Amino acid sequence: MSTEAIHADxxxxxxxxxxxxxLFSTNHKDIGTMYLIFSLVMLFLGGASAMMLRxxxxxxxxxxxxxxxxxxxxxxxxxxxxxxxxxxxxxGMANWMIxxxxxxxxxxxPRLNNLSFWILPFAAIMLIISMIAPYFPGGGTPINTGxxxxxxxxxxxxxxxxxxxxxxxxxxxxxxxxxxxxxxxxVNMRAPGMTYFKLPLFVWSWLLTALLLIMIxxxxxxxxxxxxxxxxxxxxxxxxxxxGDPVLFQHLFWFFGHPEVYVLLLPSIGILxxxxxxxxxxxxxxxxxxxxxxxxxxxxxxxxxxxxQYTVGMSEAVTTYFMIGTILISIPVGYMLFSFIFTMWRxxxxxxxxxxxxxxxxxxxSFAGVTGVMLAVVPADLQYHDTYFVxxxxxxxxxxxxxxxxxxxxxxxxxxxxxxxxxxxxxxxFFWWTTISFNLTFFVQHFSGLAGMPxxxxxxxxxxxxxxxxxxxxxxxxxxxxxxxxxxxxxTVKGGEKASDKPWEGAQVGTPGLEWTLPSPPPFHxxxxxxxxx
Amino acid sequence: xxxxxKSNRKLGLGLASIVVGMFGFGFAMVPLYGLFCDITGINxxxxxxxxxxxxxxxxxVDHDRKVRVxxxxxxxxxxxxxxxxxxxxxxxxxxxxxxxxxRVRNNSDHAVVAQAIPSITPxxxxxxxxxxxxxxxxxxxxxxxxxxxxxxxxxxxxxxPEKYNTVTLSYTFMDTNRDKMIRNAVSAR
Numbered sequence: 001m002s003t004e005a006i007h008a009d010x011x012x013x014x015x016x017x018x019x020x021x022x023l024f025s026t027n028h029k030d031i032g033t034m035y036l037i038f039s040l041v042m043l044f045l046g047g048a049s050a051m052m053l054r055x056x057x058x059x060x061x062x063x064x065x066x067x068x069x070x071x072x073x074x075x076x077x078x079x080x081x082x083x084x085x086x087x088x089x090x091x092g093m094a095n096w097m098i099x100x101x102x103x104x105x106x107x108x109x110p111r112l113n114n115l116s117f118w119i120l121p122f123a124a125i126m127l128i129i130s131m132i133a134p135y136f137p138g139g140g141t142p143i144n145t146g147x148x149x150x151x152x153x154x155x156x157x158x159x160x161x162x163x164x165x166x167x168x169x170x171x172x173x174x175x176x177x178x179x180x181x182x183x184x185x186x187v188n189m190r191a192p193g194m195t196y197f198k199l200p201l202f203v204w205s206w207l208l209t210a211l212l213l214i215m216i217x218x219x220x221x222x223x224x225x226x227x228x229x230x231x232x233x234x235x236x237x238x239x240x241x242x243x244g245d246p247v248l249f250q251h252l253f254w255f256f257g258h259p260e261v262y263v264l265l266l267p268s269i270g271i272l273x274x275x276x277x278x279x280x281x282x283x284x285x286x287x288x289x290x291x292x293x294x295x296x297x298x299x300x301x302x303x304x305x306x307x308x309q310y311t312v313g314m315s316e317a318v319t320t321y322f323m324i325g326t327i328l329i330s331i332p333v334g335y336m337l338f339s340f341i342f343t344m345w346r347x348x349x350x351x352x353x354x355x356x357x358x359x360x361x362x363x364x365x366s367f368a369g370v371t372g373v374m375l376a377v378v379p380a381d382l383q384y385h386d387t388y389f390v391x392x393x394x395x396x397x398x399x400x401x402x403x404x405x406x407x408x409x410x411x412x413x414x415x416x417x418x419x420x421x422x423x424x425x426x427x428x429x430f431f432w433w434t435t436i437s438f439n440l441t442f443f444v445q446h447f448s449g450l451a452g453m454p455x456x457x458x459x460x461x462x463x464x465x466x467x468x469x470x471x472x473x474x475x476x477x478x479x480x481x482x483x484x485x486x487x488x489x490x491x492t493v494k495g496g497e498k499a500s501d502k503p504w505e506g507a508q509v510g511t512p513g514l515e516w517t518l519p520s521p522p523p524f525h526x527x528x529x530x531x532x533x534x
Numbered sequence: 535x536x537x538x539x540k541s542n543r544k545l546g547l548g549l550a551s552i553v554v555g556m557f558g559f560g561f562a563m564v565p566l567y568g569l570f571c572d573i574t575g576i577n578x579x580x581x582x583x584x585x586x587x588x589x590x591x592x593x594x595v596d597h598d599r600k601v602r603v604x605x606x607x608x609x610x611x612x613x614x615x616x617x618x619x620x621x622x623x624x625x626x627x628x629x630x631x632x633x634x635x636x637r638v639r640n641n642s643d644h645a646v647v648a649q650a651i652p653s654i655t656p657x658x659x660x661x662x663x664x665x666x667x668x669x670x671x672x673x674x675x676x677x678x679x680x681x682x683x684x685x686x687x688x689x690x691x692x693x694x695p696e697k698y699n700t701v702t703l704s705y706t707f708m709d710t711n712r713d714k715m716i717r718n719a720v721s722a723r
Contacts, residue, residue, distance in 0.1 A: 108545075180546050180550060188542050188545060214549055214553050222559075241610050241611075248564065313657070315657070
């Protein structure tokens, strides 16, 4: 492996300091750090709203929230978690790692990078206003639609919806700019010799994620723009009385919404593709087919959206098409999981915190895959539709599938980012605490869902009381576990055992591993001369 | 490597044009979606136009078969009317002509012009449900407090596939004053 040691004194020229360093930053590492901090703050906001929801659902009846406030919090919980936590966290990791992995000095379009981050805090403020505006005089009803924002309800609610629509616009612009930047970086900035099929899996996963983002975010932006026009400018895109069709919005929304699931999932699959070989000390099993299966997932994911709308009255032929397409998705996803399992097979495995998360993800995400196939089947879905079974399914998909993947990445790369090792014991405690409480929260929701408990309701039949109590206890514990997560991160940033350039013994197995040739933490400018690829 | 910033810009702009294209695609869906539904026959809003009695009764009446027809109505938001189907359910023989009516009353304090839009469930039965006279063919005007019986004459075609034993006809009454678009939508029917 080449060792063009990049010395710290390379960055003596204009390493900016003070607030300007962050406000005007064009440095991929600083912007990556800001993305990650933003995402962490939003995680606690979204988590706090989830805690309030679970507190209300602790026992049947209305205790602390009125129905509109409950649904308002529910909508915000989803929007914050999807757009405020997972997407920025994945984008932050992309910013940090992709230039280092492909041997580039920085992102291709650094100023655009600055813009795409600094839109986010304003979008977040707008999102918070959308939640509190209804409680001021003239604010109208809160956003009680859920994150899907279906009309006609979303046309009728108060001015909070307008703020939510602008939030979606801002977040969309931010992630489109980030996606354009990432694609350009990967296509143009690879070091000589870094061919496409030498790219680490994380880079591949982000290339496909970014492609998805530029295809789907504009469609959602178009959909919510029509919603805005319907609300204020007398158009009738979604109003049947004006010749429109409310189902059209559902198609536009889910044309975005389903690929969005893969936008959330793929970066974590990429992280698994780095973590599993490292701690199995074996190259990734069947790397190329794994890349192809990610491409297949991306392509299939674009054309199966209407499986979210089986109950709106589509014809048999159409639902059959969407059913078969959806079930087909289990093939590339199953392939990915098997690939990770075969990477572990007969590997010299050790179980540091990132690896524990990786193994847990393979187990728990498969579970979401199984319930996903159940939901894909039309006659079954007509029963499960809008029940807690769906809630359990997508939390199993999104928490292990994307959030835990991000945690694995955080623990995996924290030594590289900060130059300090985290406390392994604390990491393991966090892992067990968070996975056990997660399962406690969401596993029982399968049962309450199959028994018929509808989602998005503030009150429920007393027959579901036990399940909900277990779920709430699990949720409080799951929420509290993140205080430990915060503590671990702060402690590692502040100090700790010094991390070497390559803190994980097997870190470079099967990939060029350029990021591990840099010191921990890496210098301000990573590669001023392109590194040679083995 | 010297021309790299230029190629970055080129690729960036190329990707941005995909973004603009997809934004346009979202809006292109508005007409295309309606067109798609029309071509494939999905989601056709029961738009069977007026047919002559002779067209659908010439096959004769199928006295052996009985199909249940349910009548239903919905008021679109903002219309202060009272609408009651005078017949809520009817056993019909395919090929025979039937008359039913809806009682409507304007509860608002001003004259209202309304339009009823039919919808048939299951949608596959739509093309076999023929109306020879229907209040839904034209707009209905009611003065404040006025009430009226709105008539409907229909024939269920003998071509209705055997597997459909129940057909529901549902009308949504809409206020035409909302804006011009409704008139366009109605005249298209």
